[in-house]
Amino acid sequence: MKVAWGGAFFYSTTSRHGNARITLKVVFVEVNFCVICAFPCVQLRISMNHLKIINGDALIELGNIKTNSIDLVIADPPYNLGKDYGNSHDIQGFDDYIAFSRNWLGQTQRILKPTGTLYVFMGFRFISYLYDILDRELKMFFNSWIVWHYTQGIGKTRGFSPRHDDILMFTKSTDFKFNLDRVRVPQKYYRQRNNMRGANPGDVWEFSHVHYCHGNRQNHPTQKPEGLIERMVLASSDEHDIIVDPFVGSGTTLRVCQQLQRHAIGIELNPDYVAMTRHRLEAEFNGFDTVDPRMARVPLNLKP
Numbered sequence: 545m546k547v548a549w550g551g552a553f554f555y556s557t558t559s560r561h562g563n564a565r566i567t568l569k570v571v572f573v574e575v576n577f578c579v580i581c582a583f584p585c586v587q588l589r590i591s592m593n594h595l596k597i598i599n600g601d602a603l604i605e606l607g608n609i610k611t612n613s614i615d616l617v618i619a620d621p622p623y624n625l626g627k628d629y630g631n632s633h634d635i636q637g638f639d640d641y642i643a644f645s646r647n648w649l650g651q652t653q654r655i656l657k658p659t660g661t662l663y664v665f666m667g668f669r670f671i672s673y674l675y676d677i678l679d680r681e682l683k684m685f686f687n688s689w690i691v692w693h694y695t696q697g698i699g700k701t702r703g704f705s706p707r708h709d710d711i712l713m714f715t716k717s718t719d720f721k722f723n724l725d726r727v728r729v730p731q732k733y734y735r736q737r738n739n740m741r742g743a744n745p746g747d748v749w750e751f752s753h754v755h756y757c758h759g760n761r762q763n764h765p766t767q768k769p770e771g772l773i774e775r776m777v778l779a780s781s782d783e784h785d786i787i788v789d790p791f792v793g794s795g796t797t798l799r800v801c802q803q804l805q806r807h808a809i810g811i812e813l814n815p816d817y818v819a820m821t822r823h824r825l826e827a828e829f830n831g832f833d834t835v836d837p838r839m840a841r842v843p844l845n846l847k848p
């Protein structure tokens with residue numbers, strides 16, 4: 545018999561820069577009773593994941609995080625395409641945007657533990673510059689250039705309609721955390737030489753956008769699918785690890801961390817998005833909003 549109890553509470557404080565910080569604490573207590581011999585087999589599991597949302601500027605707030613203290617950074621910065629995030633931070637001159645990127649990437653490299661990993665979403669215009677900063681200036685280790693393929697989006701009439709975004713995965717050292725078994729997808733075929741626990745998902749990931757009609761869709765222009773973030777969190781961190789998202793937006797990373805028992809620190813400039821994230825974290829959870837279609841595969845048995 546299992547008895548589980550969970551609760552969540554928020555509290556707010558003020559940072560030394562005068563910005564509001566909102567902290568959500570989620571507590572789970574799980575007691576397992578053996579139905580045969582009851583008392584001697586009682587197990588108590590207490591887990592607490594700590595989610596902190598800072599309403600502030602990533603360039604400042606990352607500077608307050610301790611060096612070598614973070615297991616994973618998932619960053620989805622403004623791509624400098626002029627999107628409306630309720631501020632003017634997505635339209636900077638070329639040199640200003642590179643300086644902005646160099647600044648927060650440098651902070652990221654500093655706060656990651658030696659075993660830590662960075663995933664960064666970026667558009668085609670600036671991705672090569674970010675690669676260069678991470679590789680040559682910050683001496684981080686390239687691991688993967690992930691293509692997030694989606695099946696709907698804006699249509700071009702002259703040229704090919706964009707159907708992917710790029711994500712760079714860099715690690716701080718060659719001794720990084722990576723849990724492949726947690727993110728395997730079912731094999732396409734049953735064969736003895738295949739690992740029937742599943743295949744490596746590869747570096748082309750298909751997840752649909754969260755459609756505007758979807759129940760989990762937030763009022764944010766660039767909300768990312770939870771399934772995408774789930775894969776990064778499962779592969780590159782363990783339960784109770786600490787994850788930083790410097791550009792929270794609608795709170796996708798924090799929501800995933802909440803459900804996967806990770807601690808998380810999120811930073812977001814726009815107070816409306818901070819409030820949106822807070823509501824999202826309080827909402828009932830009915831499963832992640834997106835899933836890799838390959839998870840539905842039943843391997844075809846080619847050989848008896």
Ligand SMILES: C[S@@+](CC[C@H](N)C(=O)[O-])C[C@H]1O[C@@H](n2cnc3c(N)ncnc32)[C@H](O)[C@@H]1O
Pocket residue numbers: 600601602603620621622623629633764766767768769790791792793794795796797811812813814817
């Ligand atoms: C691409 S969106 C992130 C979307 C997010 N991954 C999601 O799933 O909703 C980038 C976010 O960064 C925020 N932002 C822009 N400049 C910032 C800065 N200097 N510090 C913190 N947040 C910033 C924007 O307000 C925007 O919400």
